[in-house]
Amino acid sequence: MSSASLNVEIRRIRDLAPGIREFSLSRTDGDDFPVYSGGSHIVLSLPLGERTHRNPYSLLGDPTDRKTWRVAVRKQEDSRGGSRWLHEQAREGMRIDIAAPVNLFALNRLGRRHILVAGGIGITPILSQARELARLGADFEVHYAYRAPEYGVFVDELEALAPGRIHHYVQSRREQIEFSSLLAGRPLGTHFYICGPGGMVAASMNAGKALGWPESHLHSEQFLAPTGGEPFDVKLTASGKAFTVPSDLSLLEAIEQQGVDAPYLCRGGACGQCELEVVDASGELIHHDLYLSAEERASGKKIMPCVSRLKGGCLTLNL
Amino acid sequence: MTIAFKPDETFRGTYTYRNSPKGIRRFPFPFHQDQYMYSVNMEPHTKGPEGSVFENAFDIDEHYIAEMRDRAITLERDPGRCVSLPHMMDAEWDTLELIMESLSRDYPELFTLTKDGDRWHWVNKPLGIDQTFTFGNAATLPCPPFEYITRQTQGDFVIMDQRDNNLFADSGMITSQADWSLMFDAGMSFMEWHGPVPLAHELGVFERALKYLLMLQQGRPVRRLNWTMTINPRLDTSPETYPEWGPDRASVTPDNVGDKVHLRVELQALFRLPRSNGMLFSIRGYLASMNELATYPRWAKRLHRVLSTLPNELAEYKGLVRYKPTTLEWLSKFDDGEVLPAGTQPE
Amino acid sequence: MSTPAIKSQPIYAELEWDRTGTHHILFVSAEDAALAQRLLSNPPGGTLTVVHLRPADDSRSAWSQNLPDTALYLETHTLAEALEVLRDAFYVAQMGTRIYLAGAEDAIWQASQLADTFGVSRDEIRHAQLGTKARPVFCVHCRTITRGVHTNIVSCSGCGRSLFVRDHFSRRLGAYMGFQIDAEVPGEVPAAEVVYP
Numbered sequence: 111m112s113s114a115s116l117n118v119e120i121r122r123i124r125d126l127a128p129g130i131r132e133f134s135l136s137r138t139d140g141d142d143f144p145v146y147s148g149g150s151h152i153v154l155s156l157p158l159g160e161r162t163h164r165n166p167y168s169l170l171g172d173p174t175d176r177k178t179w180r181v182a183v184r185k186q187e188d189s190r191g192g193s194r195w196l197h198e199q200a201r202e203g204m205r206i207d208i209a210a211p212v213n214l215f216a217l218n219r220l221g222r223r224h225i226l227v228a229g230g231i232g233i234t235p236i237l238s239q240a241r242e243l244a245r246l247g248a249d250f251e252v253h254y255a256y257r258a259p260e261y262g263v264f265v266d267e268l269e270a271l272a273p274g275r276i277h278h279y280v281q282s283r284r285e286q287i288e289f290s291s292l293l294a295g296r297p298l299g300t301h302f303y304i305c306g307p308g309g310m311v312a313a314s315m316n317a318g319k320a321l322g323w324p325e326s327h328l329h330s331e332q333f334l335a336p337t338g339g340e341p342f343d344v345k346l347t348a349s350g351k352a353f354t355v356p357s358d359l360s361l362l363e364a365i366e367q368q369g370v371d372a373p374y375l376c377r378g379g380a381c382g383q384c385e386l387e388v389v390d391a392s393g394e395l396i397h398h399d400l401y402l403s404a405e406e407r408a409s410g411k412k413i414m415p416c417v418s419r420l421k422g423g424c425l426t427l428n429l
Numbered sequence: 430m431t432i433a434f435k436p437d438e439t440f441r442g443t444y445t446y447r448n449s450p451k452g453i454r455r456f457p458f459p460f461h462q463d464q465y466m467y468s469v470n471m472e473p474h475t476k477g478p479e480g481s482v483f484e485n486a487f488d489i490d491e492h493y494i495a496e497m498r499d500r501a502i503t504l505e506r507d508p509g510r511c512v513s514l515p516h517m518m519d520a521e522w523d524t525l526e527l528i529m530e531s532l533s534r535d536y537p538e539l540f541t542l543t544k545d546g547d548r549w550h551w552v553n554k555p556l557g558i559d560q561t562f563t564f565g566n567a568a569t570l571p572c573p574p575f576e577y578i579t580r581q582t583q584g585d586f587v588i589m590d591q592r593d594n595n596l597f598a599d600s601g602m603i604t605s606q607a608d609w610s611l612m613f614d615a616g617m618s619f620m621e622w623h624g625p626v627p628l629a630h631e632l633g634v635f636e637r638a639l640k641y642l643l644m645l646q647q648g649r650p651v652r653r654l655n656w657t658m659t660i661n662p663r664l665d666t667s668p669e670t671y672p673e674w675g676p677d678r679a680s681v682t683p684d685n686v687g688d689k690v691h692l693r694v695e696l697q698a699l700f701r702l703p704r705s706n707g708m709l710f711s712i713r714g715y716l717a718s719m720n721e722l723a724t725y726p727r728w729a730k731r732l733h734r735v736l737s738t739l740p741n742e743l744a745e746y747k748g749l750v751r752y753k754p755t756t757l758e759w760l761s762k763f764d765d766g767e768v769l770p771a772g773t774q775p776e
Numbered sequence: 777m778s779t780p781a782i783k784s785q786p787i788y789a790e791l792e793w794d795r796t797g798t799h800h801i802l803f804v805s806a807e808d809a810a811l812a813q814r815l816l817s818n819p820p821g822g823t824l825t826v827v828h829l830r831p832a833d834d835s836r837s838a839w840s841q842n843l844p845d846t847a848l849y850l851e852t853h854t855l856a857e858a859l860e861v862l863r864d865a866f867y868v869a870q871m872g873t874r875i876y877l878a879g880a881e882d883a884i885w886q887a888s889q890l891a892d893t894f895g896v897s898r899d900e901i902r903h904a905q906l907g908t909k910a911r912p913v914f915c916v917h918c919r920t921i922t923r924g925v926h927t928n929i930v931s932c933s934g935c936g937r938s939l940f941v942r943d944h945f946s947r948r949l950g951a952y953m954g955f956q957i958d959a960e961v962p963g964e965v966p967a968a969e970v971v972y973p
């Protein structure tokens with residue numbers, strides 16, 4: 111599943127505020143980046159010890175800039191290590207792999223007005239959305255909340271983009287977004303987009319629902335679920351192989367790496383071609399496919415190896 | 430690889446369209462087995478074997494020039510075959526970019542694209558087009574970007590907008606369709622648009638396909654084959670012109686089956702579009718007459734079995750009912766009952 | 777309510793208030809005393825605007841009786857007038873509004889097209905077929921919409937072809953698809969039957 115990955119060099123690291131760093135990336139093969147749509151994110155593969163760590167980050171720059179992609183990362187002390195690595199180990203000139211952009215936080219192009227809200231580092235996808243809306247000449251406004259003036263990173267970029275349409279809420283000045291008034295009295299066809307801390311997102315969604323906003327007009331940032339997972343052991347009865355599926359390969363890919371011919375078509379859990387018979391599973395089958403019925407899943411006898419895996423233990427397959 | 434174009438062949442009136450032996454050999458025969466049923470038969474649209482229809486993202490073949498002329502005739506008669514709703518402009522440019530980049534990369538001797546920032550220079554040698562324009566500025570092209578590029582690319586095209594966890598057919602260039610009307614279907618959701626297809630909904634095919642497609646990623650297009658049958662090598666089998674081609678279905682006789690009845694295969698590919706987050710759906714059609722197909726008896730046998738076991742709902746939906754018996758009778762001459770292993774390849 | 781053979785054909789659920797909404801706009805163009813009674817006796821919270829299309833001579837209508845005090849009732853007598861009034865209502869409407877369109881398919885889908893131009897999504901709007909089952913039919917050959925079609929085969933008001941009325945429905949056009957029934961064998965036109973009374 112790595113066909114669309116790109117190798118990039120960290121060209122520039124900027125400290126934007128305490129605990130917030132921006133990384134500018136460019137392709138190592140010298141080619142242009144593709145463009146992307148506002149709200150897109152990429153997944154960075156970070157070399158944490160012997161393990162690769164995959165972290166999603168929103169692209170924040172100009173979606174039409176083909177030379178440089180930018181992400182901003184806040185250091186999270188309790189993180190599993192990705193943001194720590196980026197803050198402590200990453201250096202300019204280092205090379206990493208990234209996956210092509212995915213957008214699960216896209217603008218609705220039929221919207222007649224767009225309200226964008228960012229809390230802290232949540233400004234990153236909002237920035238690319240704002241650029242897109244500005245380019246399209248759409249009706250939009252940005253509400254940006256941050257801890258203290260020095261945390262208002264990208265304020266200048268935003269102001270340049272949409273003068274007069276940026277509203278600031280600085281926590282140290284006791285300013286706060288009142289979602290029930292922000293969302294009240296908006297004309298039909300208005301869309302709301304938010305990226306920020308969990309509590310803030312939940313508060314905005316609740317306010318929207320209380321005002322009767324339908325789900326289709328309330329958008330919050332989503333990342334693609336990571337494709338890999340925990341490593342697990344596999345035995346193939348017919349071909350007599352035994353091996354471990356590493357965290358960054360699918361079961362199907364791991365089987366293929368063993369030189370075993372396994373059927374497949376879509377490689378995305380939809381077609382049903384790759385179905386394999388489970389002989390034994392010590393551990394929990396994690397089904398990610400769109401194909402098996404609830405009964406088939408419950409039987410524990412089938413798995414779609416292109417997307418599904420085992421949590422803990424060993425999986426024995428008839429192959 | 431050079432392509433020997435057949436610029437003068439026609440898809441109406443005189444119907445001089447024919448496949449060269451090379452064209453027949455690369456025909457994307459769709460039947461792996463002796464029976465056919467809908468499934469989510471999608472797979473990654475990766476580079477296929479050299480010379481095959483899967484070799485490139487957008488396949489250009491010997492019929493290119495003639496097909497583009499036929500499209501121009503259809504559009505001249507009915508500009509409504511190209512529809513694009515106003516919110517699709519970014520997706521139009523996405524499509525133009527994807528196609529120009531693919532064609533100039535895959536067929537450098539036929540198409541060239543040079544960029545100087547937003548100033549783009551496009552040369553299409555087979556059609557004699559040399560155009561300089563500003564990317565993103567529709568006024569610098571003779572017509573809107575989607576229409577511009579799809580007038581120069583074989584196959585029909587739909588662009589779907591993704592919103593509300595659904596895909597909407599909001600743009601299209603449809604001049605060689607299997608009897609569906611873009612003017613009528615434009616703006617429909619994925620399920621509505623596929624509404625008339627029998628049996629597949631009940632099998633959950635569209636539901637799974639939609640979920641799969643919603644997650645389609647940039648740089649990882651997917652493809653599938655679909656098929657129907659057409660009388661005469663006609664591209665414009667639209668509902669709009671049904672009164673023109675409908676009578677042909679009643680014109681099939683045992684003597685003319687081989688020439689008149691065509692298997693029509695669609696190579697459908699889906700591409701995530703970068704700046705709009707939309708999805709380009711290309712529907713590249715291939716036509717082969719029964720005579721042409723029967724140059725490979727394996728195909729004739731297979732088709733005979735598929736048609737004889739085809740559920741009635743499907744035969745009706747595909748419009749085969751009137752001429753299916755005559756066609757089966759003709760194909761039966763080739764079918765000696767030999768057991769055919771799975772696979773679509775010719776002998 | 778049976779499942780339609782063609783998935784684009786609208787399915788009309790029993791009309792209910794969507795109580796997650798905070799403003800409600802109801803357009804009705806046909807009588808249904810039981811429905812009016814059920815809906816109006818238990819109105820939703822928030823504002824309610826009723827746009828009523830009724831013949832000028834109709835003295836009593838269940839839709840104008842028993843209106844909650846808070847409801848704004850707007851009476852109109854032609855579809856064009858009703859659509860104008862609806863346009864004004866949509867123009868001033870706020871997010872949180874739910875739209876209910878009840879009546880003949882021709883009227884409710886024209887109102888629905890209007891709502892689309894305001895960026896209204898599908899989860900903000902409900903449709904209910906009341907009264908006549910007559911269909912608007914879009915001729916794929918000449919692109920004329922023939923309205924008030926009761927039969928399975930109809931002569932196109934634009935080009936005169938005998939159209940078969942298919943269950944395939946376009947929300948954008950607000951019409952069912954019609955195509956020439958005798959295209960394969962000209963003149964072979966079965967007798968039309970009343971199927972949309």
Ligand code: FES
Binds near residue numbers: 378
């Ligand atoms: S390959 Fe299609 S479901 Fe696994």
